[in-house]
Amino acid sequence: MSARSAAPGYALAFGPTLGLGLLFLVPFGIMGVTSVALRNPRGFYAPGFTLDHYERFLSPFFGRILLDSVLICGLAALISVMIAFPTTWLVTRLSRRAQVVFLVAVLAVLSLSEVIVGFAWSKLLSRSEGVSNILVMLGLMAEPAAWTPGFAAVVAALSYATLPYAALVLYPTLSRIDPEVTEAAETLGASPVRTFAEIVVPMARAPIAACLIMAFVFTLGAYAIPNLLGSGNPVRWTITVHITDQAFQQSNLPFAAAMAILLLIVTLGLIWVTQRWLGGGR
Amino acid sequence: MTDLVLAGLRKTYAGTTALDDVSLTVPGGGFTCLLGPSGCGKTTLLRLVAGLERPDRGTIRLGDEDLTALPAHRRGLGMVFQSLALFPHMSVLDNVAYGLKVQGIAAEERRARGHELLDLVQLPGVADRQVSQLSGGQRQRVAIARALALEPRLFLLDEPLSALDAKLREEMQVELRQLQRRLGVTTILVTHDQREAMTMADTIVVMEEGRVRQAGPPLEVYRRPASRFVADFLGGANLIEARLTGPRTVALDGTTVALAEPADIELGPAVLSIRPEAIDVETDAEVGDNRLPARVAFVRDLGHQVEVMLDTASGRITALLPAERRGTLSEGAAVTVRLPPDACLALAR
Numbered sequence: 001m002s003a004r005s006a007a008p009g010y011a012l013a014f015g016p017t018l019g020l021g022l023l024f025l026v027p028f029g030i031m032g033v034t035s036v037a038l039r040n041p042r043g044f045y046a047p048g049f050t051l052d053h054y055e056r057f058l059s060p061f062f063g064r065i066l067l068d069s070v071l072i073c074g075l076a077a078l079i080s081v082m083i084a085f086p087t088t089w090l091v092t093r094l095s096r097r098a099q100v101v102f103l104v105a106v107l108a109v110l111s112l113s114e115v116i117v118g119f120a121w122s123k124l125l126s127r128s129e130g131v132s133n134i135l136v137m138l139g140l141m142a143e144p145a146a147w148t149p150g151f152a153a154v155v156a157a158l159s160y161a162t163l164p165y166a167a168l169v170l171y172p173t174l175s176r177i178d179p180e181v182t183e184a185a186e187t188l189g190a191s192p193v194r195t196f197a198e199i200v201v202p203m204a205r206a207p208i209a210a211c212l213i214m215a216f217v218f219t220l221g222a223y224a225i226p227n228l229l230g231s232g233n234p235v236r237w238t239i240t241v242h243i244t245d246q247a248f249q250q251s252n253l254p255f256a257a258a259m260a261i262l263l264l265i266v267t268l269g270l271i272w273v274t275q276r277w278l279g280g281g282r
Numbered sequence: 283m284t285d286l287v288l289a290g291l292r293k294t295y296a297g298t299t300a301l302d303d304v305s306l307t308v309p310g311g312g313f314t315c316l317l318g319p320s321g322c323g324k325t326t327l328l329r330l331v332a333g334l335e336r337p338d339r340g341t342i343r344l345g346d347e348d349l350t351a352l353p354a355h356r357r358g359l360g361m362v363f364q365s366l367a368l369f370p371h372m373s374v375l376d377n378v379a380y381g382l383k384v385q386g387i388a389a390e391e392r393r394a395r396g397h398e399l400l401d402l403v404q405l406p407g408v409a410d411r412q413v414s415q416l417s418g419g420q421r422q423r424v425a426i427a428r429a430l431a432l433e434p435r436l437f438l439l440d441e442p443l444s445a446l447d448a449k450l451r452e453e454m455q456v457e458l459r460q461l462q463r464r465l466g467v468t469t470i471l472v473t474h475d476q477r478e479a480m481t482m483a484d485t486i487v488v489m490e491e492g493r494v495r496q497a498g499p500p501l502e503v504y505r506r507p508a509s510r511f512v513a514d515f516l517g518g519a520n521l522i523e524a525r526l527t528g529p530r531t532v533a534l535d536g537t538t539v540a541l542a543e544p545a546d547i548e549l550g551p552a553v554l555s556i557r558p559e560a561i562d563v564e565t566d567a568e569v570g571d572n573r574l575p576a577r578v579a580f581v582r583d584l585g586h587q588v589e590v591m592l593d594t595a596s597g598r599i600t601a602l603l604p605a606e607r608r609g610t611l612s613e614g615a616a617v618t619v620r621l622p623p624d625a626c627l628a629l630a631r
Contacts, residue, residue: 180367183334186354187361188381189432202371 035257045254053258062242062259066266069220069239072151074270076158077215081208083159084166089200092175103171110164118228121157122148125229153229154238158222162215169214173207174200209278213271220267239263283310283468284345286331286436291340293326300326302492304340308470308485313462315479316472318489319515324472325364325440327489331470332438333357344435360429360467361438366421366445368413374400374424375409381432399427402461419450426458430465437462439471443478455481476516480504488512504557510629513555520561522596526552526628535595539572539621545628552628560625561601563590565610567618572626574599574619578611592619 038048056062091102112120123129127146135141147153177200185195201208219238226238237245239259247256286308293301301323308314316324329335331342333354342349349357360381369377376383379396387395400406403423408416416424422442429437439458443451459482462469473479479486480500487497488511496508507513510521525533529544532554539554569575576592576599583589588608590601599619603611611617 178365178367180363180365181369183332183354184361184363184367184428185369185380186334187332187357187359187438188428189355189358189384190380191355194384199369203369205371 031257031260034254035261037254039252039254044251053255054262056255057259057262065237065239065242066262069263070266070270072154072226072238073158073216073219076155076162076219077212079155079159080162080166080215081170081211084163084170084211085201085204085208086196088167088170089174089196092171092177093179099175106164106167110168114161114222114224115228117161118157118225121153121160121225122228125153125156148229150229154226157225157229158219161222161225162218165218166211166215169211170204170207173204177203205278209274212278213274216270216274217267220263283466284435285310286468286470287341287343288327288331289341289343291327291330291342292338293323293330293335294338299492301330301337304492304494306487306494306497308468310345310468311466312484313459313469313471313482314485314487315483316470316487316489317474317476317479317516319474322489323492324474324489326492328438328440328470328472331436332359332361357436358432358434359436359438360432360434362425362429362440362442364441364444366425366442368421368424368428370413372413373409374405374411374413374416377413377424378409378427378431380428385432395431399431400424402430403427404457418446419454422446422454426461430467434467437465437467437469439469441472441474443473444475451478452481458482479516486516488515490515506627507555507629510553510555510631513553513627513629517557518600519555519557520599521629522554522556522599523631524552524554524596524628526550532626532628534574537569537571537574539626540623541626541628542624547628547630551631553631554621555627555629556599556621556625558589558600558602559587560622561599562620562622563592563601563603563607563611564618564620565615567620569618572621572623574621576617576619578613578615578617581608581611581613583608592617594619 033047034045035053036049036051037045038050039053040046057066091099094102124131125147127144130144130147132141132144132147136144181203182192182195182199185199186192190198221240222238223240223244227241227244230237230241240263243256243259243263246252246259288304288306288308291301291304292299304323304327316327318324326335330337331349333349333352333356337350340350369380372380375393375396378399379392382392382395397406397409400409400423403426405420405423405427408420413421413424425442429439443454443458446454455478462482471479471482483500485497486500486503488495488503490511496503496512503512504516507516507519513519514521522534524539526545526547526549527533527538528549530541532539532541532545532552534554545552563576564573567573574594574596576594578590579593579598580591581588582591583605586605588603588605588611590603590611592599592601601619
């Protein structure tokens with residue numbers, strides 16, 4: 001019985017495994033080979049083996065870029081989860097109808113491409129047309145200021161772009177928390193704020209960890225926003241932009257491949273740490 | 283002990299009335315059961331007392347204190363929820379002692395009190411376990427211990443035993459009643475199970491359609507139901523369509539039934555209510571006052587009792603007889619049903 005049902009199981013897994021192999025492992029293998037190839041400044045690259053590209057990355061300049069990227073994306077992930085979590089929690093306590101309106105709004109934001117979000121924020125933070133003009137009108141500022149390009153602009157736009165994803169990742173778990181659990185805390189004397197901090201947040205540890213990882217990886221992969229809002233100062237670009245820059249502007253594919261692989265290693269390391277730290281528990 | 287006084291409570295949800303002008307005094311130190319079918323408003327009433335819902339109108343007073351506007355976390359109550367609502371991320375001890383933690387009591391004292399509470403609900407040795415490792419009955423006890431941790435002024439239970447199997451449920455009913463007597467805490471329990479209410483309550487409050495239909499000691503409500511609904515819901519009385527022809531006489535099809543006490547309803551169409559166990563079935567009696575000719579339709583042996591379904595000119599009547607009467611009754615036999623005057627009640631139709 002089990003032998004008979006196991007065979008079609010393997011057969012079923014064969015297709016997806018093959019697909020995954022072809023679409024993921026093969027390109028990854030090509031990237032690995034490329035990262036140790038010899039650079040040909042005037043053309044493409046020549047097959048060979050060198051660790052020069054990895055070595056080049058271990059310089060203060062690129063180290064700083066990696067650190068900045070992790071900082072920008074980590075901060076953006078944190079901000080978006082910190083906004084998405086309480087908001088989604090409150091929404092799951094509303095009526096079905098209100099929840100549907102919220103989900104539709106979230107999906108609407110989701111339909112905006114990263115490019116549109118990036119341009120919108122670059123307008124919003126610009127000197128000529130941005131929100132600083134409103135603050136000047138209200139007398140809160142002396143003269144309009146340009147808040148882009150810069151670190152804060154990239155973080156703000158990335159947080160915004162991740163927000164709907166974070167809300168959608170958190171929604172299923174939060175909507176399943178039994179309202180009686182928080183009511184129980186309240187009858188035991190805990191105020192709503194205390195109930196949120198001591199009951200809701202700890203109960204949602206695992207989805208919070210998942211959401212942080214998702215937001216972090218998503219923002220690390222973002223290209224348009226850091227390119228649009230971080231430009232003018234190469235250091236404020238995230239590593240994704242540098243990889244693209246190396247690959248297309250500098251025609252240095254091996255170095256771009258090496259950077260991508262190092263980014264993958266660092267990302268996996270950070271995910272592992274987050275999992276251990278937040279997702280574990282029980 | 284201070285009484286809980288509910289006055290003129292009204293609650294509507296999006297147009298539907300959940301509670302309609304409920305006034306009730308819950309005696310201090312007693313065990314009160316809110317009993318009724320689902321949707322009768324009993325859980326809403328409990329949630330209003332807990333402060334988890336606000337009434338549209340009316341007041342909730344505990345002694346001299348007006349609780350109406352007080353949020354749940356300032357009311358000093360203990361509540362056991364239908365889903366138990368234990369905190370899944372905490373150990374058993376942390377669950378039980380959570381109320382103490384909120385009060386700012388030091389960790390060591392919390393631990394000591396937590397163990398005391400677990401002993402109180404007869405659940406020693408599980409303090410450091412996770413909630414998910416406990417059985418249904420054990421979780422029940424944890425929820426009770428947690429609700430009692432702060433020595434609440436009111437102990438509220440919302441159908442807490444409904445998830446347990448029948449045998450465990452009956453054990454818990456007795457245990458909960460004994461615990462409540464020992465602590466003397468004013469307790470309100472919501473249930474739809476009349477047996478549960480009869481087992482535990484000092485006062486039964488029967489509710490229907492957002493209103494209190496009758497409140498009183500269990501036996502009084504059982505013996506003297508105030509309405510057709512209460513008679514039917516509590517113990518499933520026989521309800522026979524009849525006419526009240528005098529203060530103490532009810533006319534059935536072909537028979538007159540005398541009542542021991544005068545009915546307090548108007549003459550005219552009425553319902554004769556009689557408990558199955560109060561009915562006598564005779565095999566060789568003459569038909570006369572308080573006696574109906576009947577035919578045995580079905581006999582169900584319950585072991586300790588025999589349930590006999592009888593067809594009469596006024597419809598089907600169910601009688602519960604002692605087990606030893608089993609041999610005298612066979613299906614299809616012609617018998618006489620005797621309705622003792624002191625067990626008959628005339629209620630409004």
